[in-house]
Amino acid sequence: MELHHNVGLLLMRQEYSTEGQLCRSCLKRAFWHHTLRNVTLGWWGMISFFMTWYFLVSNLLTYLRAQSELGRARPREDSRATVATGDEAQKLLGPFEHNVRMLLRSGDAPETIAKDLARTHSVEPSAAQRFVEQIRSAE
Known part of the structure; x- marks a missing residue:
């Protein structure tokens, strides 16, 4: 799972990312971190304008896919389930x-x-x- 944000600097741009296996709360925190930075800092510059849109859509799809995978990964509340020690x-x-x-x-x-x-x-x-x-x- 990888999330990105863009910082537009008129004549250049910087890109930041978070990559890894995240738990539900870390995923939510990283998603909002990158979304807020895209929305506030991403638009300044021609290339940055388009990269920001790309990252916003890409991050949303990544977030939804990861949430879905986390939902499926929940262990069953079955007393027969093995517990690692x-x-x-x-x-x-x-x-x-x-x-x-x-x-x-x-x-x-x-x-x-x-x-x-x-x-x-x-x-x-x-x-x-x-x-x-x-x-x-x-x-």
Whole structure:
């Protein structure tokens, strides 16, 4: 998943992006970050004017597709569902380290982050809590 914004500078332009696997709240935050910058800073310059429109449409489609994938990725509330523990849980959660760092920096409670990780990725709550605490202590 990749989102972009354009900053028009009359004679030149700059492009910024966010790329990665994002949780629902990080996806929403990144989408609005790029959308607001496109709308306010993207129009200044001939090429920038058109790139801004392209990025606005592209980001919207990316956002909707990612939201749909996140909706399908939710674990079933089935008591027979397997729950990862230990090293397996750490391996499953590893790709989301950046997301956890962003959530911690934005002030989200570590317990809330861990609970969401455990529910979303079918890992044991204590393993998710350890993962969040490892990241928190490394900061």
